[in-house]
Amino acid sequence: MKFDAIIMGGGLTGLTAGIALAQAGRDVAVVSNGQSTLHFNGGTLDLLGCDEAGNAVRNPLNAIDALSDNHPYKKVGDVKALAEKAQRLLDGAGIATEGNAEKNHWRLTPIGGMKPAWLSLKGMATIDDPDHLPWKSVAVVNIVNYLDFLSPFVAEALRERGVQVDVKEFTTPELDEARKSPSEMRATNIAKVVERQDLTQTVADAINYCLDKEYDMVLLPAVLGISSGERGDQLLQLIDTPAAFVATLPPSVPGVRMQTLLRKRFQQLGGTFIVGDQVTGGRFEGDKLKCVTTAKLEGSVLEAENFVLATGSFMSRGLVADYNHIYEPALGVDVDDNGLNRANWAALEVTDPQPYMETGVRTDEHLRCSKDGTTIANLYAAGSILSGHNGIKRVDASGVDMITALQVANNILNS
Amino acid sequence: MANETQVQSLSANNFEQCLKCSICTVYCPVSAVTPSYPGPKQAGPDGERYRLKNKEFFNEALKLCLNCKRCEVACPSNVHIGDIIQAARIKYSTHSPSLRDRMLANTDFVGTMASPFAPIANPVLKLKPVKAILHGVMAIDKHRTFPDYSRVKFESWFKKHAQASQDQYAKHVSYFHGCYANYNYPKLGQDLVKVLNAVGYGVHLLEKEKCCGVALIANGMPNQARRQGEVNMRSMRKAIAQGHPIVTTSSTCTFTMRDEYEHLLGIDNHDVRDSISLATRFLYQLIERGEIQLAFRDDYHKRVAYHSACHMERMGWVPFSTRLLRMIPGVDFVMLDSQCCGISGTYGFKKENYERSQAIGSTLFQNIAEENPDCVATDCETCKWQIEMSTGVPVENPISIIADALDVEETKKLNC
Ligand code: SF4
Numbered sequence: 001m002k003f004d005a006i007i008m009g010g011g012l013t014g015l016t017a018g019i020a021l022a023q024a025g026r027d028v029a030v031v032s033n034g035q036s037t038l039h040f041n042g043g044t045l046d047l048l049g050c051d052e053a054g055n056a057v058r059n060p061l062n063a064i065d066a067l068s069d070n071h072p073y074k075k076v077g078d079v080k081a082l083a084e085k086a087q088r089l090l091d092g093a094g095i096a097t098e099g100n101a102e103k104n105h106w107r108l109t110p111i112g113g114m115k116p117a118w119l120s121l122k123g124m125a126t127i128d129d130p131d132h133l134p135w136k137s138v139a140v141v142n143i144v145n146y147l148d149f150l151s152p153f154v155a156e157a158l159r160e161r162g163v164q165v166d167v168k169e170f171t172t173p174e175l176d177e178a179r180k181s182p183s184e185m186r187a188t189n190i191a192k193v194v195e196r197q198d199l200t201q202t203v204a205d206a207i208n209y210c211l212d213k214e215y216d217m218v219l220l221p222a223v224l225g226i227s228s229g230e231r232g233d234q235l236l237q238l239i240d241t242p243a244a245f246v247a248t249l250p251p252s253v254p255g256v257r258m259q260t261l262l263r264k265r266f267q268q269l270g271g272t273f274i275v276g277d278q279v280t281g282g283r284f285e286g287d288k289l290k291c292v293t294t295a296k297l298e299g300s301v302l303e304a305e306n307f308v309l310a311t312g313s314f315m316s317r318g319l320v321a322d323y324n325h326i327y328e329p330a331l332g333v334d335v336d337d338n339g340l341n342r343a344n345w346a347a348l349e350v351t352d353p354q355p356y357m358e359t360g361v362r363t364d365e366h367l368r369c370s371k372d373g374t375t376i377a378n379l380y381a382a383g384s385i386l387s388g389h390n391g392i393k394r395v396d397a398s399g400v401d402m403i404t405a406l407q408v409a410n411n412i413l414n415s
Numbered sequence: 416m417a418n419e420t421q422v423q424s425l426s427a428n429n430f431e432q433c434l435k436c437s438i439c440t441v442y443c444p445v446s447a448v449t450p451s452y453p454g455p456k457q458a459g460p461d462g463e464r465y466r467l468k469n470k471e472f473f474n475e476a477l478k479l480c481l482n483c484k485r486c487e488v489a490c491p492s493n494v495h496i497g498d499i500i501q502a503a504r505i506k507y508s509t510h511s512p513s514l515r516d517r518m519l520a521n522t523d524f525v526g527t528m529a530s531p532f533a534p535i536a537n538p539v540l541k542l543k544p545v546k547a548i549l550h551g552v553m554a555i556d557k558h559r560t561f562p563d564y565s566r567v568k569f570e571s572w573f574k575k576h577a578q579a580s581q582d583q584y585a586k587h588v589s590y591f592h593g594c595y596a597n598y599n600y601p602k603l604g605q606d607l608v609k610v611l612n613a614v615g616y617g618v619h620l621l622e623k624e625k626c627c628g629v630a631l632i633a634n635g636m637p638n639q640a641r642r643q644g645e646v647n648m649r650s651m652r653k654a655i656a657q658g659h660p661i662v663t664t665s666s667t668c669t670f671t672m673r674d675e676y677e678h679l680l681g682i683d684n685h686d687v688r689d690s691i692s693l694a695t696r697f698l699y700q701l702i703e704r705g706e707i708q709l710a711f712r713d714d715y716h717k718r719v720a721y722h723s724a725c726h727m728e729r730m731g732w733v734p735f736s737t738r739l740l741r742m743i744p745g746v747d748f749v750m751l752d753s754q755c756c757g758i759s760g761t762y763g764f765k766k767e768n769y770e771r772s773q774a775i776g777s778t779l780f781q782n783i784a785e786e787n788p789d790c791v792a793t794d795c796e797t798c799k800w801q802i803e804m805s806t807g808v809p810v811e812n813p814i815s816i817i818a819d820a821l822d823v824e825e826t827k828k829l830n831c
């Protein structure tokens with residue numbers, strides 16, 4: 001099967017690159033081995049949240065200048081321009097966001113943490129300045145017996161910052177029904193129940209009913225709107241006080257929505273999304289990758305002018321560690337293991353920066369991969385498979401995904 | 416040594432690979448509408464750990480699983496969740512199939528009985544009182560329309576009108592038509608013969624063809640399924656020995672014979688598996704290798720919306736059909752969101768499943784209504800029944816669309 005470009009990996013990185021290339025008129029296929037880590041995303045994207053000293057970043061663009069030279073952003077021409085482009089791309093897919101690259105805001109995590117963020121999906125609870133919360137009184141409202149939103153934790157975190165917080169619960173007969181098998185009362189299943197039975201008004205009524213006084217803010221678990229943000233917007237409008245969503249534990253509805261809408265956009269642009277298949281190898285000729293094979297297209301290969309490796313990090317098996325090595329399993333391209341051996345892959349304390357996190361695929365200044373020391377002219381890498389960054393410690397994971405994906409798309413279009 | 420230990424500690428369906436990421440639960444069409452179903456993660460890898468310790472942990476609610484494999488397609492860790500669930504049903508279920516389940520499962524037996532009586536059987540199966548009896552006594556839902564039985568089976572048509580001319584071609588395939596093309600919709604088989612003949616391939620029947628057994632597996636009759644599978648494998652081996660690839664037009668039969676035979680029924684199909692191909696893939700690969708060319712009519716225009724049938728998606732072969740359809744200049748192609756239509760073979764025919772089945776399909780039907788196509792294309796026949804019944808939009812196999820759009824004379828010239 002012949003395409004202009006083949007992208008390995010169907011998450012935020014792969015779909016961003018895929019959409020950018022398809023928008024430019026290229027015939028693109030995305031091969032995705034199962035669904036992506038976007039399913040854990042709480043509805044925010046981060047560009048750079050912490051500098052190398054571990055301090056929270058207010059202006060990501062400025063702080064990016066100060067990063068070390070091996071950080072993927074150093075291979076990006078104009079981060080600001082691409083950050084704006086990323087926001088437009090999301091918007092074009094029906095994902096409305098708030099925020100910009102010059103000023104971080106803060107988001108609430110499902111367990112009550114506060115993290116710097118670049119873009120948040122419309123409707124998510126955000127804070128301009130974590131040292132000065134904009135609310136004096138907050139109600140944290142959960143669905144009865146819904147376990148993936150830890151309302152007491154969220155409440156406690158806010159109380160520690162001097163906010164007066166009440167924890168409330170609500171339910172409806174339909175939600176009671178959805179609890180029949182407690183393990184299956186998940187955010188995405190709740191979203192489907194509300195969507196199918198058109199329960200937005202019912203849910204709003206139940207929430208309003210449990211609020212017995214005025215609050216500055218009502219925080220709700222983000223369990224609405226898999227296929228669009230509309231239903232969530234509607235609910236917020238139907239609530240008597242200002243209200244916003246806080247992400248739940250996975251599977252996370254805002255993340256699944258991003259995945260769904262990006263995929264849809266990519267397919268509308270004529271892209272071919274191959275899910276549940278896996279690249280098993282490639283044929284290299286000289287400094288070029290000619291084609292890749294997959295587990296299921298047996299008898300056919302995927303040929304293209306350009307290839308993008310966006311298969312993610314260890315969790316998505318874009319990188320694999322066996323007992324002695326860290327390697328890239330699909331094509332066997334070169335990996336920067338930073339001279340680490342098994343003994344020092346990991347730091348002793350879980351919360352310490354983990355050295356293995358900075359390992360990843362080695363790329364040249366154009367984000368091209370190499371194999372056995374030879375740069376492959378038409379094989380690019382983007383996203384969390386790249387070496388030189390730590391998405392957790394730097395809070396830069398989704399920014400690296402989108403920004404390097406867009407840079408790679410530019411490099412392909414200009415090559 | 417250490418690395419070997421890692422590999423050796425994997426069991427057949429990879430359940431140890433589960434990371435507990437919960438992604439599979441997002442894509443299960445059943446747990447979205449039936450909260451009492453434990454869902455893929457719990458019914459699959461999580462439950463398996465318990466069942467291995469004590470079979471008492473087996474839960475009959477697992478019969479609610481459609482075996483759609485959408486959880487497997489979504490799983491980033493390659494856990495064979497659907498296989499784990501079906502294997503558990505085969506191993507632990509003590510529930511024996513009812514008369515209704517046996518009837519629904521024996522698609523070829525019922526087909527053989529009904530075909531000669533098609534003019535009687537079709538209207539009779541549509542009569543309200545008969546439907547009421549089916550609903551009440553047999554627990555087959557009254558809303559369902561049985562697919563019409565054709566008066567002339569595909570095999571009979573083929574023997575009478577096509578067989579004699581097949582030897583004139585230089586290249587040959589054997590066609591596994593499946594129950595649907597044989598009893599309900601011989602036109603699909605005729606379309607295949609038309610297309611393959613036009614590109615220079617003769618089409619032949621297998622020496623003996625039995626229902627692939629997918630419905631038998633789903634209805635708890637693995638032994639009969641295994642016997643039928645062995646018959647099919649024997650016939651296919653003979654065809655392959657003559658140099659015939661095996662071509663099919665149903666994604667579900669194909670998936671069953673290639674993958675479920677080995678995984679669920681323990682049939683050794685390793686020497687046959689790679690020779691079984693869906694017709695769209697077979698054609699696409701011939702075109703890709705430059706061995707054949709297709710020419711299409713100028714006056715063919717249709718807005719075609721493609722629906723990814725569950726087992727088609729599981730095989731990973733959707734691109735073969737969609738790229739083939741997109742080669743037709745007159746096709747305005749739309750890709751529908753990939754989701755289950757809810758019928759899952761015989762599942763949706765059962766009274767207790769009807770509402771669930773329609774609830775599962777509702778978002779697909781809505782998506783089709785929004786796209787407003789002239790027809791829906793899909794590689795699975797049971798999706799065809801479900802979508803036609805629920806949306807009123809005609810549904811065609813991609814092969815029928817190709818046969819319709821094909822300029823036969825021009826194609827023959829290109830391939831002689
Ligand atoms: S998707 Fe796969 S790895 Fe994740 S919970 Fe389901 S079975 Fe486990």
Ligand code: SF4
Nearest residue numbers: 443480481483484486
């Ligand atoms: S096979 Fe289908 S119905 Fe069964 S658990 Fe998986 S997704 Fe659910």
